Amino acid sequence: MSSETKTVLTLKRFKVACGDCSLNTLCLPLGMAADDLGRLDAIIERKRPLARTENLYHCGEQFDAIYAVRSGSLKTYATSEHGEEQILGFHLPGELVGLDAIADGLHPLSAQALETTSVCEIPFDKLESLSAQLPSLQHQLLRLMSLEIHDDQKTMTALAQKSAEERLAAFLISLSTRLQQRGFSPNRFNLSMSRGDIANYLGLALETVSRVFTRMQNDGLLRVERKAVELLDQDRLYAYAGTPCPSASPQSSRHSS
Amino acid sequence: MSSETKTVLTLKRFKVACGDCSLNTLCLPLGMAADDLGRLDAIIERKRPLARTENLYHCGEQFDAIYAVRSGSLKTYATSEHGEEQILGFHLPGELVGLDAIADGLHPLSAQALETTSVCEIPFDKLESLSAQLPSLQHQLLRLMSLEIHDDQKTMTALAQKSAEERLAAFLISLSTRLQQRGFSPNRFNLSMSRGDIANYLGLALETVSRVFTRMQNDGLLRVERKAVELLDQDRLYAYAGTPCPSASPQSSRHSS
DNA sequence: CCGCCATATTGACGCAGGTCAAGATCGCGG
DNA sequence: CCGCGATCTTGACCTGCGTCAATATGGCGG
Numbered sequence: 001m002s003s004e005t006k007t008v009l010t011l012k013r014f015k016v017a018c019g020d021c022s023l024n025t026l027c028l029p030l031g032m033a034a035d036d037l038g039r040l041d042a043i044i045e046r047k048r049p050l051a052r053t054e055n056l057y058h059c060g061e062q063f064d065a066i067y068a069v070r071s072g073s074l075k076t077y078a079t080s081e082h083g084e085e086q087i088l089g090f091h092l093p094g095e096l097v098g099l100d101a102i103a104d105g106l107h108p109l110s111a112q113a114l115e116t117t118s119v120c121e122i123p124f125d126k127l128e129s130l131s132a133q134l135p136s137l138q139h140q141l142l143r144l145m146s147l148e149i150h151d152d153q154k155t156m157t158a159l160a161q162k163s164a165e166e167r168l169a170a171f172l173i174s175l176s177t178r179l180q181q182r183g184f185s186p187n188r189f190n191l192s193m194s195r196g197d198i199a200n201y202l203g204l205a206l207e208t209v210s211r212v213f214t215r216m217q218n219d220g221l222l223r224v225e226r227k228a229v230e231l232l233d234q235d236r237l238y239a240y241a242g243t244p245c246p247s248a249s250p251q252s253s254r255h256s257s
Numbered sequence: 258m259s260s261e262t263k264t265v266l267t268l269k270r271f272k273v274a275c276g277d278c279s280l281n282t283l284c285l286p287l288g289m290a291a292d293d294l295g296r297l298d299a300i301i302e303r304k305r306p307l308a309r310t311e312n313l314y315h316c317g318e319q320f321d322a323i324y325a326v327r328s329g330s331l332k333t334y335a336t337s338e339h340g341e342e343q344i345l346g347f348h349l350p351g352e353l354v355g356l357d358a359i360a361d362g363l364h365p366l367s368a369q370a371l372e373t374t375s376v377c378e379i380p381f382d383k384l385e386s387l388s389a390q391l392p393s394l395q396h397q398l399l400r401l402m403s404l405e406i407h408d409d410q411k412t413m414t415a416l417a418q419k420s421a422e423e424r425l426a427a428f429l430i431s432l433s434t435r436l437q438q439r440g441f442s443p444n445r446f447n448l449s450m451s452r453g454d455i456a457n458y459l460g461l462a463l464e465t466v467s468r469v470f471t472r473m474q475n476d477g478l479l480r481v482e483r484k485a486v487e488l489l490d491q492d493r494l495y496a497y498a499g500t501p502c503p504s505a506s507p508q509s510s511r512h513s514s
Numbered sequence: 515c516c517g518c519c520a521t522a523t524t525g526a527c528g529c530a531g532g533t534c535a536a537g538a539t540c541g542c543g544g
Numbered sequence: 545c546c547g548c549g550a551t552c553t554t555g556a557c558c559t560g561c562g563t564c565a566a567t568a569t570g571g572c573g574g
Contacts, residue, residue: 078410078414080499081499082499084418086413086414086417086418088410088413088414099402099403099406100403100406100407100410101403102399102400102402102403103400103401103403103404103406103407108407108410109410128392128395128396128399129392131389131395132388132389132390132392132395133389135385135386135389138385138388138389138395139385141399142359142385142398142399142402143359143360144360145356145359145399145402145403145406146356146357146358146359146360146402147360148406149356149357149360149402149405149406149409150357150360150365152406152409152410152413153335153345153357153365153366153409155413156343156345156409156412156413156416157335157343157345159413159416159417159460160343160416160457160458160459160460161341161343161460163530163531164530164531194550194551194552195551195552195553196551196552200417201417202417203416203417203418204531204532205531205532205533206551206552207531207532207533207534207552207553207554208530208531208532210552210553210554211531211553211554213552213553214553214554226539226540226551226552242337242338242339420560420561421560421561451520451521451522452521452522452523453521453522461561461562462561462562462563463521463522464522464523464524464561464562464563464564465560465561465562467522467523467524468523468524468561470522470523471523471524483521483522483569483570515574516573516574517572517573517574518571518572518573518574519570519571519572519573520569520570520571520572521568521569521570521571522567522568522569522570523566523567523568523569524565524566524567524568525564525565525566525567526563526564526565526566527562527563527564527565528561528562528563528564529559529560529561529562529563530559530560530561530562531558531559531560531561532557532558532559532560533556533557533558533559534555534556534557534558535554535555535556535557536553536554536555536556537552537553537554537555538551538552538553538554539550539551539552539553540549540550540551540552541548541549541550541551542547542548542549542550543546543547543548544545544546544547
């Protein structure tokens with residue numbers, strides 16, 4: 001193989017078009033016609049992969065693009081004036097990061113790779129003008145922002161009223177579900193974040209997360225060894241989390257006061 | 258006065274055009290040209306006011322419009338399968354509700370009036386097509402959704418790592434700031450929600466909220482009597498909340514890992 | 515104007531989970 | 545292959561806040 005071929009291969013790896021990307025049913029392209037996809041492709045820049053602990057952007061920096069995770073994973077976090085970190089989200093392939101910065105043009109959070117991670121950079125001004133022309137793109141952008149609001153509301157609910165067990169169970173379910181949507185096994189996966197990260201995100205102490213993991217393991221709910229998790233009893237895990245199983249029938253509507 | 262005149266007046270009260278609405282620098286119209294405003298006006302329906310405890314919509318209902326609060330206030334809340342309520346937001350005039358329902362076309366939350374409240378109904382399909390034509394409308398819609406994400410992140414941070422005192426202080430600051438933006442006094446206002454609602458929202462027990470209020474009052478931070486609150490020491494309240502005072506100088510950026 | 519019910523306050527007590535501390539285990543660089 | 549630092553686990557102890565319970569207060573309907 002000549003070095004030229006290698007270069008081409010490398011470029012190819014960076015330059016998967018949206019139409020060929022396996023994530024296009026989760027990501028921005030969802031619902032777009034093939035020829036419109038080309039116009040979206042044209043404004044997207046594929047960046048070199050980030051190494052673990054490398055930051056995609058820092059809190060306070062100017063916002064001019066949103067990012068779609070292509071592979072790997074990221075955490076987004078705020079830093080208080082006392083230097084403590086608060087993790088606000090973990091982001092898997094096909095998910096967008098940076099949406100929180102549209103409001104005032106500065107990133108309120110930092111984003112850091114949890115493992116080798118590559119992203120697509122989508123300049124926001126171009127995205128805005130393109131989505132004015134492509135209704136399905138505009139719709140999907142609004143949908144994804146709405147989804148983020150919805151997910152944050154679920155996290156808030158967990159933080160406000162769930163016990164340590166319930167929070168961790170809900171967290172694992174969320175990961176499992178999202179991994180499954182991305183074609184991975186829903187019951188065997190690796191945690192790309194540390195215990196400390198999980199604890200921080202869930203508003204718990206690191207030690208509590210560790211203890212709850214062992215407790216769940218002793219209960220036969222799952223097996224966990226370091227980063228590797230295997231969920232052994234989905235149903236019981238759902239019950240644990242206090243979340244209705246997605247297969248459950250929808251409850252009838254409630255009436256006021 | 259004839260009854261005809263009264264009718265006209267009543268209609269007038271319902272039908273303030275966006276251009277004449279005092280909230281148009283906070284709400285969707287921000288940044289729009291005067292003649293574009295008319296097109297927005299045309300798709301908005303002003304609804305009859307809601308009475309206290311009346312619901313604007315219920316969780317599970319179909320989504321077809323977002324709402325802007327015109328006067329009064331709302332809470333949005335989820336209901337768990339065991340019937341417990343989790344409040345996820347309080348909404349003041351100029352704020353939008355229902356944005357979380359765009360993602361899958363059903364309302365994930367219910368919205369209930371905390372006092373006599375009137376809203377503008379904005380059919381979502383019409384809003385979408387109009388914002389494809391009016392860049393400033395599209396921009397403001399994205400901005401407001403981004404702002405909601407940002408605000409939810411702040412709430413998550415409070416829930417994950419703040420003490421009861423800090424949460425309540427942060428809550429009061431948030432209310433105070435938002436009321437000030439709307440032309441009300443930032444240090445004398447009425448709480449339209451009950452202690453129970455505040456506690457629920459902040460992930461605390463009702464009794465804790467009550468105790469923290471009295472403690473803060475004894476510390477000279479504020480005066481509170483039933484619904485009426487007077488903030489006596491903004492600076493100390495900010496210090497309490499662990500939130501940097503808005504007048505504070507921005508901290509330098511952080512470096513990774 | 516009175517009585518009742520919703521709402522709020524205050525106190526006593528217990529526990530989930532935080533903190534501190536001591537190992538254990540892993541993985542990486544030399 | 546070894547040693548050291550990062551990460552994780554486990555234990556012991558303590559505290560902030562939840563829970564339960566009693567009392568106060570206000571507002572509204574009759």
